[in-house]
Amino acid sequence: MSGPTDPRISVIGTGYLGTTHAVCMAELGFEVVGVDVDAERVRRLAAGEVPFFEPGLEALLRKHLEAGRLSFTGSPAAAVDQADVHFVCVGTPQRPDSGAADVRHVDAAVSGLVTAGLGPGDLVVGKSTVPAGTASRLAARLAAAAPGAELAWNPEFLREGIAVDDTLHPDRIVLGVAPGGTAEARLRAVYARMTDAGTPVIVTDYATAELVKVAANAFLATKISFVNAMAEVCDATGADVAELAAALGHDPRIGPRFLRAGIGFGGGCLPKDIRAFQARARELGVGPALGFLAEVDAVNMRARDRAVALAHEVLGGQPANRAVGVLGAAFKPNSDDIRDSPALDVAVALRRAGCHVSVYDPAAAANAQDRHPDLHVAGSVMGAVTGAELLLVLTEWPEFRELDPALIRPHVTRPVVLDGRGALDARRWQEAGWAYHALGRPARG
Ligand code: NAD
Numbered sequence: 093m094s095g096p097t098d099p100r101i102s103v104i105g106t107g108y109l110g111t112t113h114a115v116c117m118a119e120l121g122f123e124v125v126g127v128d129v130d131a132e133r134v135r136r137l138a139a140g141e142v143p144f145f146e147p148g149l150e151a152l153l154r155k156h157l158e159a160g161r162l163s164f165t166g167s168p169a170a171a172v173d174q175a176d177v178h179f180v181c182v183g184t185p186q187r188p189d190s191g192a193a194d195v196r197h198v199d200a201a202v203s204g205l206v207t208a209g210l211g212p213g214d215l216v217v218g219k220s221t222v223p224a225g226t227a228s229r230l231a232a233r234l235a236a237a238a239p240g241a242e243l244a245w246n247p248e249f250l251r252e253g254i255a256v257d258d259t260l261h262p263d264r265i266v267l268g269v270a271p272g273g274t275a276e277a278r279l280r281a282v283y284a285r286m287t288d289a290g291t292p293v294i295v296t297d298y299a300t301a302e303l304v305k306v307a308a309n310a311f312l313a314t315k316i317s318f319v320n321a322m323a324e325v326c327d328a329t330g331a332d333v334a335e336l337a338a339a340l341g342h343d344p345r346i347g348p349r350f351l352r353a354g355i356g357f358g359g360g361c362l363p364k365d366i367r368a369f370q371a372r373a374r375e376l377g378v379g380p381a382l383g384f385l386a387e388v389d390a391v392n393m394r395a396r397d398r399a400v401a402l403a404h405e406v407l408g409g410q411p412a413n414r415a416v417g418v419l420g421a422a423f424k425p426n427s428d429d430i431r432d433s434p435a436l437d438v439a440v441a442l443r444r445a446g447c448h449v450s451v452y453d454p455a456a457a458a459n460a461q462d463r464h465p466d467l468h469v470a471g472s473v474m475g476a477v478t479g480a481e482l483l484l485v486l487t488e489w490p491e492f493r494e495l496d497p498a499l500i501r502p503h504v505t506r507p508v509v510l511d512g513r514g515a516l517d518a519r520r521w522q523e524a525g526w527a528y529h530a531l532g533r534p535a536r537g
Contacts, residue, residue, distance in 0.1 A: 098121075098122060098281070099281055100122065100123045100176055100177070101125075101175050101282070102124070102125045102178045102179070103124060104127045104128075104181060104201040105180065105181040106127070106133060106137055106181070107144075108146070108360070109181045109219060110126065110128070111126065111137065111143075112250060113179055115156060116256060116259040116260055118152075118156035118159075118162040122282070123174070125163050125164070125174045125175055127164075127167065128164070128166065129166065129200075134164045138157070138163065140153055140154040140157050145455040146256070168207070169209070172205060177214075177215045177217060178216050180219060181220060182197035182200075182201045184221055185364065186364040186367055186368065190371050191371045192223065192368055192372065193221070193222060193364070193368035193372075198218065198222060199230075202216060202230055211240050212241065213240070214240075215241070215274070216234065218245045219247065219248045221247065221361065221368075222245075222302055223302070223371075224303050224372060224376075226302060227245040242274060243270070244269045245268035245298050245302055246267055247301055249262060252426070253426030261289070264293070264294060265286060265287070265291055265293045266294045266301050266305075267293060268297055268299075268300060268301025306366075306369040309361060309362050309366060310388075313366050313388050313392070314388050316350055316356060316392065317387070317388040317391040317392050319353045320354070320394075320395045320531070321391050322337070322532065327398075330534060333514075333532030334353065334530070334532070336532075337351045337353065353530070353533075354511075354514050354515075355396055355435065355512040356395035358432040359424060359431055360431040360432070363392070367385075370382045370385050396438055397441075399486075399531060400441045400442060403438075403447075403482060403484065406482055411446050412446030414447050414448065414481050415450070416442055416447040416448065416484065418438070418451040418476060418484045419473060419476060419487070420451075420453055420487025421436050421439065421451050421456040421457065421459070421469075423487070425487055425488050426489070427456070430456050433456075433487075436460055436464070443466075448468070450470045450480070451467060451469050451470065451476060452472060452476035453487060454489055457470075473492075477500050477503050480504045481505045483500075483504060483509045484509075484510045485511050485512055486512040487513065488515040492516075493515045497516075497524035498524040498525075501524055507524075507525050508527045508529070511530040512530075514530055518533070519536075522537040525537075
């Protein structure tokens with residue numbers, strides 16, 4: 093529980109990251125105020141409603157609203173009045189021209205705090221994913237405009253779908269700080285429960301802290317694209333990428349995770365982060381060092397096209413007016429996030445090719461319908477599957493992985509499945525009478 097000398101916390105930007113962070117800081121016992129420019133979002137959060145799907149988050153939000161430990165406002169002045177540690181969690185979207193990160197919301201968030209009277213005793217903590225160099229630029233700005241206020245960079249590694257657990261039990265805590273300040277001690281006080289439980293803390297300079305985040309995402313993206321590149325080679329040789337990946341994963345230097353071939357990565361982070369990283373490297377004159385990330389991106393986008401091509405092939409090259417059931421719209425399971433979703437891209441491409449596509453997703457259906465009003469969105473698995481000549485599983489929701497192929501078989505016109513995530517037990521589907529197709533795997537049945 094917090095005491096009178098504990099940090100009082102504000103969180104600027106209450107999207108996927110900021111809402112989770114604010115709620116989890118309250119769960120740690122701190123007084124927290126969340127600030128967002130989106131008035132509707134503030135209203136919903138203050139009413140106890142999480143405006144997106146994240147397991148476990150809404151119950152904790154309500155618990156801390158009721159305890160009076162957590163509040164939401166549109167006013168940065170409330171943050172400066174009520175708090176002294178200010179976490180900046182605003183979006184850093186991709187700029188359409190260069191692929192670079194657009195940091196204007198980060199600048200606006202800091203400006204809002206400065207205008208509201210930020211000063212001695214205040215610590216601004218960046219959590220947004222930003223290009224290396226942003227923190228030192230902001231620190232110089234604070235030194236001029238809000239003398240006495242400090243800046244730290246504390247990148248965030250949470251994964252949507254398990255964001256609460258990731259925030260309360262992180263793998264590591266990275267603190268980018270300026271020498272000689274109070275930031276490290278104050279952030280250690282914020283994260284004491286995690287560090288007492290053994291979470292490692294890496295204290296470093298601003299640029300290293302900023303780079304840890306984008307380097308981690310670059311590595312993860314590379315691992316996924318590596319196995320998807322292997323899937324392309326498997327398709328050319330008749331090999332089986334699932335068996336190849338299983339064999340590779342036994343090597344502890346490689347490991348089995350993030351090594352499942354499929355339609356690739358998406359969402360609001362990995363794709364934009366690897367593009368922004370390349371753009372920043374070019375600005376810094378080290379573009380060639382990250383040249384491989386262009387290939388990682390290309391392999392990833394090709395996986396979506398390859399899935400569409402495989403669907404066409406399975407439909408005998410005649411997609412027009414064919415009934416196709418799609419399971420999955422979110423970019424990953426346990427999320428309603430459809431930002432840069434491979435599943436939705438594939439579904440939309442099939443519809444554009446003339447298929448009658450019916451999509452079901454347990455959480456992202458409404459977002460998919462908003463984004464693509466002309467897409468048919470079903471209310472259940474059976475709704476999407478019934479009458480289909482081809483079924484595609486494009487998001488790895490547990491309820492799709494656990495589907496009983498024998499139970500759905502009578503509802504389809506032709507029992508043909510395309511497993512876009514390597515999520516299904518191919519033999520089980522085959523034994524239930526289905527033809528099974530996946531990228532990088534020989535067709536079965
Ligand atoms: P988001 O788009 O869901 O949320 C951003 C929020 O910031 C929105 O609610 C927006 O209204 C608000 N905002 C914008 N300008 C503001 C301002 N000046 N003052 C107050 N609020 C403002 O984005 P997100 O997914 O939460 O990502 C936020 C940052 O965290 C990004 O840099 C992202 O790369 C990084 N990140 C995200 C995740 C994730 O899983 N989503 C994980 C790690 C890091």
